[in-house]
Amino acid sequence: MGAMQTKPKATPEAVAPAVPPQGPPGAAEAPAAARDKGRAERAFALLGRVGPDLAVGLVALLSGLLLWHLATLYNFNYVINFQNVPSPLRVFDAFLTQLADEEFYIHILVSLRRILIGYVLAVILGVAAGVAMARSRFARAFIYPYIEILRPIPAVAWIPLAILMWPSEESSIVYITFLGALFPIVLNTMHGVEQTSEVLVRAAKSLGASRLQIFRHVILPGALPSISAGLAIGMGVSWFSLLAGEIISGQYGIGYFTWNAYSLINYPDIVVGMLMIGALGTLCTYLVRVAMRPLLVWQRRTR
Amino acid sequence: MMESSHIVALNAHPIARKRRIEASSCGRIEIDNVTITFGRGAAAHQAVSTTSLSIAPGEFICILGPSGCGKSTLLNAIAGYVEPTTGAVTVDGERVTGPGPDRGMVFQQYSLFPWKTIRENIAFGPMVAGHSRDECSATANTFLEMVGLSKFASKYPSELSGGMQQRVGIARALANYPTVLLMDEPFGALDAQTRLMMQEHLLAIWNAFKVTVVFVTHDVDEAIFLADRVLVMSASPGAIMADLPVPLPRPRDPDIATTADFMQLKKKCLEHIRAESLKAFEQQNH
Numbered sequence: 001m002g003a004m005q006t007k008p009k010a011t012p013e014a015v016a017p018a019v020p021p022q023g024p025p026g027a028a029e030a031p032a033a034a035r036d037k038g039r040a041e042r043a044f045a046l047l048g049r050v051g052p053d054l055a056v057g058l059v060a061l062l063s064g065l066l067l068w069h070l071a072t073l074y075n076f077n078y079v080i081n082f083q084n085v086p087s088p089l090r091v092f093d094a095f096l097t098q099l100a101d102e103e104f105y106i107h108i109l110v111s112l113r114r115i116l117i118g119y120v121l122a123v124i125l126g127v128a129a130g131v132a133m134a135r136s137r138f139a140r141a142f143i144y145p146y147i148e149i150l151r152p153i154p155a156v157a158w159i160p161l162a163i164l165m166w167p168s169e170e171s172s173i174v175y176i177t178f179l180g181a182l183f184p185i186v187l188n189t190m191h192g193v194e195q196t197s198e199v200l201v202r203a204a205k206s207l208g209a210s211r212l213q214i215f216r217h218v219i220l221p222g223a224l225p226s227i228s229a230g231l232a233i234g235m236g237v238s239w240f241s242l243l244a245g246e247i248i249s250g251q252y253g254i255g256y257f258t259w260n261a262y263s264l265i266n267y268p269d270i271v272v273g274m275l276m277i278g279a280l281g282t283l284c285t286y287l288v289r290v291a292m293r294p295l296l297v298w299q300r301r302t303r
Numbered sequence: 304m305m306e307s308s309h310i311v312a313l314n315a316h317p318i319a320r321k322r323r324i325e326a327s328s329c330g331r332i333e334i335d336n337v338t339i340t341f342g343r344g345a346a347a348h349q350a351v352s353t354t355s356l357s358i359a360p361g362e363f364i365c366i367l368g369p370s371g372c373g374k375s376t377l378l379n380a381i382a383g384y385v386e387p388t389t390g391a392v393t394v395d396g397e398r399v400t401g402p403g404p405d406r407g408m409v410f411q412q413y414s415l416f417p418w419k420t421i422r423e424n425i426a427f428g429p430m431v432a433g434h435s436r437d438e439c440s441a442t443a444n445t446f447l448e449m450v451g452l453s454k455f456a457s458k459y460p461s462e463l464s465g466g467m468q469q470r471v472g473i474a475r476a477l478a479n480y481p482t483v484l485l486m487d488e489p490f491g492a493l494d495a496q497t498r499l500m501m502q503e504h505l506l507a508i509w510n511a512f513k514v515t516v517v518f519v520t521h522d523v524d525e526a527i528f529l530a531d532r533v534l535v536m537s538a539s540p541g542a543i544m545a546d547l548p549v550p551l552p553r554p555r556d557p558d559i560a561t562t563a564d565f566m567q568l569k570k571k572c573l574e575h576i577r578a579e580s581l582k583a584f585e586q587q588n589h
Contacts, residue, residue, distance in 0.1 A: 202384060203414045207428040207479060208404035217427070221418040298418040298459045 086268040094268035118177030130189025155241030173245035180241030181234035188230025192223030228292040239281040330482035330515035332358040337390035352540035365530035373541020407476030415460040428479035446474040
């Protein structure tokens with residue numbers, strides 16, 4: 001079967017710049033040394049590929065920080081006013097102070113708990129609704145109008161009604177978080193399930209699979225790439241919605257912390273809160289992607 | 304090239320031997336006055352006009368015809384994906400009402416489950432039939448070996464070449480021990496060299512298993528090289544216009560394509576197809 005052999009893959013080594021690591025002379029006797037050499041070469045290769053971009057990014061960030069610093073130092077005030085903006089160093093100081101403060105962690109944990117509850121509910125309901133809409137014409141005709149009407153309403157607009165509807169402020173914030181994550185998850189699940197390959201369903205049928213087995217082994221795995229994209233987008237939007245809820249109501253949460261810093265004229269903490277929100281949102285989206293990764297191994301392995 | 308030792312091993316395989324004994328009585332296909340019409344009223348389109356056909360157990364049939372002549376529709380009726388508008392298809396006396404594991408199906412391409420490894424793909428039939436994990440694994444290993452892909456067991460389909468993927472498709476269909484193997488232009492998307500190799504490989508598998516094969520193709524050489532009987536189909540509406548026995552000796556190797564008997568058969572097939580094409584061409588111009 002010589003003609004059917006797969007083509008050799010381009011190895012990272014092949015792409016690497018020719019920089020042989022300087023090993024001690026006579027180190028060739030141990031296989032461990034050879035392994036280390038390979039590892040070093042790979043590290044060099046990686047650095048060679050992403051190094052320049054990283055360097056540019058770093059320079060860009062540092063010059064941004066410098067501009068910010070200069071703008072606050074000289075009280076820049078032309079259209080944009082930097083007179084009340086804290087300098088990067090003051091923000092850093094405030095950050096260190098907050099890290100030592102127990103209450104800061106309470107704010108973070110309260111936010112994370114709201115995300116966890118709202119998001120998990122959205123995943124359960126969203127995937128179920130998305131599958132139902134893709135598989136049943138009735139379900140689709142029934143649910144779709146709600147989605148079309150409710151989806152364009154931003155989370156902030158829900159706040160007054162949510163407070164009126166739900167028994168506690170906590171539950172209304174969780175509700176808004178849930179709502180933010182729900183729509184991307186529903187729509188992506190629906191599209192993923194709709195994209196099921198007809199030939200794969202036919203193949204499964206001819207191999208004797210039942211309807212349930214076809215769903216479990218053909219339709220669901222086929223929809224997973226799309227569902228997982230929906231889960232990642234949903235996580236981002238749920239943070240977005242959470243913050244809207246926390247800024248307007250509540251006594252805890254990282255959004256409340258940020259707004260409260262403004263009310264208390266504690267300006268450096270505003271920026272601390274903002275950066276924390278960004279970091280937590282990114283972290284949560286990353287965790288969703290990592291959690292989905294084992295289910296999508298097949299997608300990244302191609303000839 | 305295909306290793307000949309591999310083919311010998313295939314013949315001696317205990318499962319293959321067992322299948323050959325069963326095959327003498329299983330896999331008879333009867334197509335009785337079948338017509339297939341799609342759509343209704345003014346939009347109705349007859350894909351297959353009244354067709355009757357009898358296929359013996361273990362026979363290798365090729366259905367040859369131009370695209371759109373209804374050959375795949377006829378195959379799909381045997382598979383159970385399409386219900387005949389009138390008439391009936393029976394396999395071993397049992398009427399076909401839907402797809403089932405007794406009739407293995409091999410598609411043109413992209414029919415492997417991309418999220419399952421090669422081993423999992425082949426074990427799919429036994430798995431959904433509720434066999435134990437060990438049984439599934441053993442069956443998968445047997446068929447992996449049979450198509451010479453043991454080394455690729457834990458790869459995903461996208462990591463294999465087109466020819467390899469089709470071998471997995473054949474192995475997956477056979478892992479259910481079907482009595483009938485239905486193949487819808489399975490080598491149509493492969494390059495010429497790979498296709499020749501796959502044809503030889505398929506004959507070796509068929510010889511070992513003695514399943515009834517219904518093979519749809521538009522390639523005259525392929526049809527004659529493989530088949531016991533070539534059924535030439537005409538277009539609009541699809542009907543079998545010629546039933547040509549292929550009395551070439553077996554086992555066949557690719558050199559057979561240069562013999563006078565082969566040429567004679569090819570000429571006959573081409574004459575039928577040409578007459579049909581002319582008719583279709585004239586119809587288009589009126």
